Amino acid sequence: MILNSEHIAKSFGRNIVLKDISFQLEAGSITGIVGENGSGKSVLMEIIVGVRSADQGAIIRNGSIGYCPQRAVLFPHLTVQEHFIYFSIAYGIGNEQSKKRSEELLQHFNYKKYEQEKIINLSGGTQQKLNLSIALLHEPDLLILDEPYNGFDWDTYQRFWDYTNQLKDRGCAILIVTHLLSEKERLDRIYELENGILV
Amino acid sequence: MTVNKIITGLSMILRMLVRQKIVIVLLLIIPAFFLTIVEFTTSDRMLPFQLASLDDDVFINISEKGISFIFFAVASSGFLVSFLALNLIQKNNEVNRRLIICGYHPIELLISILLSLFLVIVLIAVYVGVLTNAFYTIDHLGRFVLGLVLIGFVYGSYGLAVGSLIKAELEGILMIVLLVNIDVGWLQNPLFYAEAQNQIIIKFLPAYFPSQTAIITAVTDYSAAAATVNGILYGLVFLIFSMLIFFFKMRTK
Numbered sequence: 001m002i003l004n005s006e007h008i009a010k011s012f013g014r015n016i017v018l019k020d021i022s023f024q025l026e027a028g029s030i031t032g033i034v035g036e037n038g039s040g041k042s043v044l045m046e047i048i049v050g051v052r053s054a055d056q057g058a059i060i061r062n063g064s065i066g067y068c069p070q071r072a073v074l075f076p077h078l079t080v081q082e083h084f085i086y087f088s089i090a091y092g093i094g095n096e097q098s099k100k101r102s103e104e105l106l107q108h109f110n111y112k113k114y115e116q117e118k119i120i121n122l123s124g125g126t127q128q129k130l131n132l133s134i135a136l137l138h139e140p141d142l143l144i145l146d147e148p149y150n151g152f153d154w155d156t157y158q159r160f161w162d163y164t165n166q167l168k169d170r171g172c173a174i175l176i177v178t179h180l181l182s183e184k185e186r187l188d189r190i191y192e193l194e195n196g197i198l199v
Numbered sequence: 200m201t202v203n204k205i206i207t208g209l210s211m212i213l214r215m216l217v218r219q220k221i222v223i224v225l226l227l228i229i230p231a232f233f234l235t236i237v238e239f240t241t242s243d244r245m246l247p248f249q250l251a252s253l254d255d256d257v258f259i260n261i262s263e264k265g266i267s268f269i270f271f272a273v274a275s276s277g278f279l280v281s282f283l284a285l286n287l288i289q290k291n292n293e294v295n296r297r298l299i300i301c302g303y304h305p306i307e308l309l310i311s312i313l314l315s316l317f318l319v320i321v322l323i324a325v326y327v328g329v330l331t332n333a334f335y336t337i338d339h340l341g342r343f344v345l346g347l348v349l350i351g352f353v354y355g356s357y358g359l360a361v362g363s364l365i366k367a368e369l370e371g372i373l374m375i376v377l378l379v380n381i382d383v384g385w386l387q388n389p390l391f392y393a394e395a396q397n398q399i400i401i402k403f404l405p406a407y408f409p410s411q412t413a414i415i416t417a418v419t420d421y422s423a424a425a426a427t428v429n430g431i432l433y434g435l436v437f438l439i440f441s442m443l444i445f446f447f448k449m450r451t452k
Contacts, residue, residue: 086208
């Protein structure tokens, strides 16, 4: 088991966002959490990765995490290549491995030509490709994707699923959070977040 | 904690600063603009005044133009460093947090930010010092630059504290402009201060010790050690406060 979420609850003032969330993620699986806008999906993701603390409950993680936030969270004045360097250092990846991985991701998601561009000059779709690539850079055991294909064109969307399936085959547990899930057959399990609980 | 992470952080922060045109424009233009205004608006009449940090019988004789150059050099250094410190700690908050999720320790990131700020302070102090000297010959330029480093340290730490506490950019800038304007831009001016009532209030403001240091070092042969030490202690209070807030906000839960 890669992730175990036990009775997670979270409120903001009187607004109860998450009531009692429990679920597990196994290695080599793709799990989806769907829910309407404002249902608390992103809050749950932030609790899982450690950005927020839960009021109650516990998260048990086994292995490294790759987290792709909903919005592209990047440095506007750094280039794509500098992001790969900075985040490789954060992950503790060696220089050679970092170059190999970034090259692979740039090629796979087809944005190698923007390698030396600053983020401020990139389109939303290309920023989202880098946002996702940062989460994939260190080949994590657990991949948490919050609305990962926002802004992707059809080709990139297909490439995203190709890559995700490769990761699954390598034993990575993948959690995808979205308000819109069109291809349910690609997922091993789907939860719906409704009124603060998973159904 | 690894040195590699700190050096990479420092290098990336400096690249980001240099690539922001507004930062470069502010650094070059503001001190030159302030000092040019002084050149065109102040007179050469001599103004004897006393400094709070020196003995009561010590009078300093300097022209209105001269003291205004020194005073505006202090004001522009304080304002610039404070603004850049706010920019360093407040901008990119979300992506800094992402770096921490990915493996950076908040302390490593904080050290990178502080080292960047220190380099910026030294750069501004040297530039403003040399520029001031071009308008008005400073008796002890090296010591005067150190006085500017001190105002940079105190107001830089204040900018870090404001940036750690306040999320919105506009409110942060307002907090800085208000204090710099009242404190460095008005109350610490020795021409005002010498005759001010309730001077004890002015002594508790952040620019008091750095202003005293800068003026003493620029135009007298007296020691500014006491004012310098007090200024460092004052800056440290802001610095520790801002570091604690940054650490508790950025650590993973």
